[in-house]
Each structure stands twice: as structure tokens, then as C-alpha cells.
Amino acid sequence: MSGRPYLLLIFFLLFKLTFNYWAIYAGYDLHRDEYLHLDQANHLAAGYLSVPPFTAFISLLIKGLGGGMHWVRFFPALFGALTMLIVWKTVELLKGGWYAQLIAGLLFLCSALSRINTLFQPNSADxxxxxxxxxxxxxxxxEGNSRLLLWLGxxxxxxxxxxxxxxFLVAGLLPALLISSQRKIFLDKYLYGGLLIAFLLALPNVIWQIQNGxxxxxHMHELAETQLVNVERMGFVKDQLGIFLIGTLIWLAGLLALIWYPSFYPYxxxxxxxxxxxxxxxxxxxKGYYAYGIYPVLLAFxxxxxxRLLSKGGLRYLRPVWVVLIIFPMAWLFRLIFPVLSPQQLHAAMTPLKREIFCRWEDGKLHELPQDFADMRGWRDLSDLAVKAYQQVPDSERKNTLILCDNYGQAGAINYYAGKTLSPAITFSADYLFWFPKMDSLHYLIVVGDEPMKYVRKYTSGYTKTGQINYVLAREYGTGVYLAEGILSDFSAKLxxxxxxxxARLRAWK
Structure with a gap:
């Protein structure tokens, strides 16, 4: 690789690695899911309720690097840059030139995939x-190099x-290979060596799943009942057509070219x-983003x-048109897709049509901000409120104090921002069910969320509200912090x- 393609690749990779640092307004916190993933580094295991363990080990690496927000944002950006590099190499494999690499790279950048790469979630690595x-x-x-099948495994x-x-990719690939001219792959012993490698890597997590029922x-059943029930099948299709905006015509042309373009027949x-x-x-x-991993290779095609279409005669003068058609729609929608505006500015920019497109949450209802953006506000304030309540506990009793939250976002944020100074925050939500500390003597309880429920009130002598999230555009708006004291001696056992x-409720079998 030399000359123009080399410089283009360097530009795209550097841009991708730095984009996350200037495309997010400084007033936003991390996303609620990110706090859960980061807390997994403190509870390493072969499996978790929410995700398999790969993300936890990346979180451990982030923790080792200091745990700063810049490192949290670096890794999804790195995964995005590596994906772009593979797209580049795929274009080379197909004997494409610098123009093919340019529009494939631009389209990757100017798409919903870039939004995915701003969040520390398993999706970027997926x-x-x-x-x-x-x-x-x-x-x-x-190439016919069988050893590549070991790397595949x-x-x-x-x-x-x-x-x-x-x-789901494996479920699509196996029959696809069987009905294609590449079915001979099943006669290659290295394929089964690769499958063995994949199985051995997955085995600890499979064992963890079996041991825990x-x-x-x-998790999938709960997801279907609370979120996927609000997803319409045509909504999924529309989402696929909106990932790349006008650039859909590029990957769609690549998909159709597999039918009639001779150079693509083997694939x-x-x-x-x-x-x-x-x-x-x-x-x-x-959900629409479940399928995002299938597209980068199609961008190369x-x-x-x-x-090739624009390489003959006067058609080559039309090449700049695709650059404009890719960049312009993203530039127009940039402020709505990425959190570059303050929440107040974004809210003011929302017309009824924009709200219908961008502000329908997984509960199927319309809200004031896009869900991901509302999930990135209020967490530092919540942590400060928890610290304020904790400071009202006598020094001698702080070791006998527990922070009980309504959801994993609250617990994760408190542990991330104030975990070194507070008792651990826990919740009956997500993986925290397995992370309760042993506490035989409990005298104070800090409750985060709604007003303490009856099952808590009956075990306390009283409680006071010490603070509340008053930021109306945060998902946690109205979340309160309560200090309960006079905890009855049998509350720890009840907990x-x-x-x-x-x-036990989470087990598929009892």
C-alpha cells in the first residue's frame, strides 16, 4: 500500500480514534449501561446476567489504565477503527482502488455505526x-489457506x-455456505479445528450459564416482554434502510452485484x-442494531x-457526487445523531417530526430527548447526592451502612464516581444480584430511587430525604436519595x- 490509499487510511483511522472525544458535549456523563460494564471489572467471572465476560476484561484493562472517561471512550473508538481497517483490507481483497476505499470509509464514518462506536458497550466489538x-x-x-479457518474459530x-x-451470524453462515459453491469448506479438517477452538473458548461461559440455571x-424472555414487544417488524426494516441514509444505495448495489458481477461470484x-x-x-x-455487523463487508462490495461503474469514459467525473451524497445528509443530521449539543439546545431543536424519529424509546413512548442522550445525564449529581447522605452517617457507623438502588445505572454510577469513599452500592437489578457484600450488622441504609418501599420501611425506625435529581431532561429526573436509620437486626438476613x-427467579430451571 502506498501513495494516496495509504494517506487515506491514516486519515480515516486517526479521525475514527479521535472522533469520540469531540463529538460528545462535555456536559454529558457516561451512559447508564457503561457504568454496569465498568463495575464488572470489580467482579470478574466467567459469565454475567447481562453480557458474556469479554467486556468485563476490557473494563479491567480500563481500570488498570486509571479508569478515566477518556479510556472508556477509547476502546469503542479503537474497535470502530479496527473495523474500518478490515473494510479497507476487504476492498483490497476484491481488487478495489482508492475510490472504493474512500466511499466505503466515508460511508462507515457517516452512519449509525459511528454512533455505536461512541458507547462502551459490547456492540462495537460485536x-x-x-x-x-x-x-x-x-x-x-x-487463497485456499486452510489455517485461516483456525483464526476464524x-x-x-x-x-x-x-x-x-x-x-445469529453463525446460524446464517452455515446454511449459506451449504447452498453456495463454497460448500466444500465442510470437507476441510481445519474447519473442525476452528470449531473446536471456538468451543473451548466459549466453554467456561457455557458452564457458568449451566451452573446458574x-x-x-x-434475560431474553424479559427483553422480549419489556422491549422487543414494542418493536415492529417493518420498524426493523426501516431502521436498516436508515443506517446509511442515501448511502444505502451503495451497500445495496454491492449486495445485488453478488448476483450478476462475475468477480463477486465466489462470495x-x-x-x-x-x-x-x-x-x-x-x-x-x-432491535435494529443487532444486524449492524453484517454491513461493513457489504460497504466494501x-x-x-x-x-467499476464510474470508471469508464465521462462517468468518472461523477465520482465526487457520491462523496457529497454521503457527507451532506450526515452533516445535516449530525447534531441530532451525536450528542454535540447541550441537552437544552437539543431539546429546543426538536420538532414534532424529529421527536417522532429520534425520541421514541424502547418502551414505545415519545420522550423529550433521544433515549441514549437522556441516559447520559444526572449520574455525577446522583453520586454527589449519595456522598452527601453518606456524610450524615456517623464515622463509626459507615462500615455498617449499605447503599440500595433501584437500578443498575444508579448503583454503577455511584460505584464509579465515589466507590473509593462509600460503601458499595447494590441493587436487585442485573448483575448486582450476585454482588451483595456480606454485612451481618447493618445500622444505616441509603436508598436511591423512589421513596423507600414498604418492604424497607418496616425494618427502619424512620428515614429522611436528603436530595433529588432535579434535571428534567435526565432519565433519572425525580430520583431521590433517602437516609434510613434504626435498621432492625434481622434486615440483613431478610436482604x-x-x-x-x-x-432463583432468573433460573430457567429450579
């Missing part, structure tokens, strides 16, 4: 692993440890995989195909009993 798996298969098809195993979503089944299994994965997701009424009951 997209990276999907892209790498498909790239390795394409290299195997072209390694990637698949790590992808499983990152997010179970990769099983397969809580992933409960037709990619097209079958796309159709089968999409059929699965539509049937299951999945689309870029190469459009480069442990409720914890075990909730754990």
Missing part, C-alpha cells in the same frame, strides 16, 4: 468480530464471549448470509462495484433471603 469473521472466510475462499470464540448475538434464557455466500440473518431478525422482531429468591 460489529468488529462479525466483520473479521466474514473477511477471514473471504480470504479463505480466495478463534475470532468466533472471542465473539461469543463478547455477545451471544454472533450466534441459564439466566440468559430469562455469493455473503449475500445468502445477509438474507438469512435478516429473516431471523425480522421474525424475532429484533458496494464501494468496489460503484468504482440475603430476597437476594437468593431473585437469583
Amino acid at each position: 460489529i468488529l468480530f462479525w466483520t473479521l469473521m466474514l473477511y477471514l472466510l473471504m480470504r479463505y475462499v480466495k 478463534l475470532t468466533t470464540g472471542i465473539a461469543f464471549l463478547n455477545k451471544y448475538n454472533v450466534l 441459564m439466566p440468559v434464557i430469562h 455469493r455466500f455473503i449475500g445468502w448470509t445477509f438474507l438469512l440473518v435478516m429473516a431471523l431478525f425480522i421474525y424475532l422482531k429484533a 458496494g464501494g468496489v462495484y460503484w468504482e 440475603q433471603k430476597w437476594q437468593l429468591e431473585e437469583q
Whole structure:
């Protein structure tokens, strides 16, 4: 690689690595999910209720680097940059030139994938692993190097440890390869060596799931009842068409070119995989971003195909048109897709139509801000309020004090910002069910969320409200902090009993 393509790649990678640091308004905190993932570093295990363990080990690395917000944002940006690098290499594999790399890279940047790469969640790594798996298969098809199947197995195993979503790609790939001209792959012994590697990597997490009663089944059932029930199948399809805006015509052309463009014939299994994965997701009424990992490779196909279309005669003078068509819509919508405005400015910019498009949350209702943005406000303030309540506890009693929260976002944020000075914050939500500290003697209780419920009030002599989140555009608006004292001696035992009951509820079998 030399000359113009090399400089383009350097530009795209540097831009991708730095984008997250200036595309987020300084007044935003981390996202509620990020606090949970970061807290997993303090409770390393082979599995978790919410995600497999890969993210926890990245959180441990972040913790080792100091745990600062800049490191939290670095890793999803890194995963995005690596995905872009694989797209670049895929264009090279397809013998595309600098123009194909340019529009594929621009389209990756000017899409919903860039928004995904601003959050420390398993999704950025999921997209990276999907892209790498498909790239390795394409290299195997072209080069016939069986050892690539061992690397495929390694990637698949790590992808499983990152997010179970990769099983949908596997479910699409296997029949796609069987019905394509590449079915000979099943006669290659290295494929089964790769499958063995993937199995061995996944095994500790599978054992954890079995030992804990397969809580992933409960998690999926709860997800279907509370979130996916609000997803319409046509809504999923519309979301796919909106990921790249006008650039949809690029990846769609690449997908269709697998049918009639001779150079793409060996890779037709990619097209079958796309159709089968999409059929699965539509049937299951999945969230739109579950399918994002299938697109980066299609950007490479689309870029190469459009480069060939615009390479003859006067058509080459139309090449700048695609650059404009990719950049302009993203520039127009940039302030709504990325949190570059203050919440007040973003709220003021919302018209009824924009609110309908951007502010419908997973509960199916319209709100004042996009859900992810509302999930990034109020957490520092909440932590400060918890510290304020904790300071009202006598020094001698702080070791006998517990912070009980309504949800994992609250507990994670308090532990992230003030974990070194406070007792651990816990909740009956998500993975915290397994993280209760042993506390035989409990004299004070700080309750975060709604006013203490009856099951708490009956075990205290009284409580006072010490603060509340008053920021109306935060998802935690109205969340209160309460200091309860005079805790009855049997409350610790009751708390442990409720914890075990909730754990049992998560088991697919009793």
C-alpha cells in the first residue's frame, strides 16, 4: 500500500480514534449501561446476567489504565477503527482502488455505526468480530489457506464471549455456505479445528450459564416482554434502510452485484448470509442494531462495484457526487445523531417530526430527548447526592451502612464516581444480584430511587430525604436519595433471603 490509499487510511483511522472525544458535549456523563460494564471489572467471572465476560476484561484493562472517561471512550473508538481497517483490507481483497476505499470509509464514518462506536458497550466489538469473521472466510475462499479457518474459530470464540448475538451470524453462515459453491469448506479438517477452538473458548461461559440455571434464557424472555414487544417488524426494516441514509444505495448495489458481477461470484455466500440473518431478525422482531455487523463487508462490495461503474469514459467525473451524497445528509443530521449539543439546545431543536424519529424509546413512548442522550445525564449529581447522605452517617457507623438502588445505572454510577469513599452500592437489578457484600450488622441504609418501599420501611425506625435529581431532561429526573436509620437486626438476613429468591427467579430451571 502506498501513495494516496495509504494517506487515506491514516486519515480515516486517526479521525475514527479521535472522533469520540469531540463529538460528545462535555456536559454529558457516561451512559447508564457503561457504568454496569465498568463495575464488572470489580467482579470478574466467567459469565454475567447481562453480557458474556469479554467486556468485563476490557473494563479491567480500563481500570488498570486509571479508569478515566477518556479510556472508556477509547476502546469503542479503537474497535470502530479496527473495523474500518478490515473494510479497507476487504476492498483490497476484491481488487478495489482508492475510490472504493474512500466511499466505503466515508460511508462507515457517516452512519449509525459511528454512533455505536461512541458507547462502551459490547456492540462495537460485536460489529468488529462479525466483520473479521466474514473477511477471514473471504480470504479463505480466495487463497485456499486452510489455517485461516483456525483464526476464524478463534475470532468466533472471542465473539461469543463478547455477545451471544454472533450466534445469529453463525446460524446464517452455515446454511449459506451449504447452498453456495463454497460448500466444500465442510470437507476441510481445519474447519473442525476452528470449531473446536471456538468451543473451548466459549466453554467456561457455557458452564457458568449451566451452573446458574441459564439466566440468559430469562434475560431474553424479559427483553422480549419489556422491549422487543414494542418493536415492529417493518420498524426493523426501516431502521436498516436508515443506517446509511442515501448511502444505502451503495451497500445495496454491492449486495445485488453478488448476483450478476462475475468477480463477486465466489462470495455469493455473503449475500445468502445477509438474507438469512435478516429473516431471523425480522421474525424475532429484533432491535435494529443487532444486524449492524453484517454491513461493513457489504460497504466494501458496494464501494468496489460503484468504482467499476464510474470508471469508464465521462462517468468518472461523477465520482465526487457520491462523496457529497454521503457527507451532506450526515452533516445535516449530525447534531441530532451525536450528542454535540447541550441537552437544552437539543431539546429546543426538536420538532414534532424529529421527536417522532429520534425520541421514541424502547418502551414505545415519545420522550423529550433521544433515549441514549437522556441516559447520559444526572449520574455525577446522583453520586454527589449519595456522598452527601453518606456524610450524615456517623464515622463509626459507615462500615455498617449499605447503599440500595433501584437500578443498575444508579448503583454503577455511584460505584464509579465515589466507590473509593462509600460503601458499595447494590441493587436487585442485573448483575448486582450476585454482588451483595456480606454485612451481618447493618445500622444505616441509603436508598436511591423512589421513596423507600414498604418492604424497607418496616425494618427502619424512620428515614429522611436528603436530595433529588432535579434535571428534567435526565432519565433519572425525580430520583431521590433517602437516609434510613434504626435498621432492625434481622434486615440483613431478610436482604440475603430476597437476594437468593431473585437469583432463583432468573433460573430457567429450579
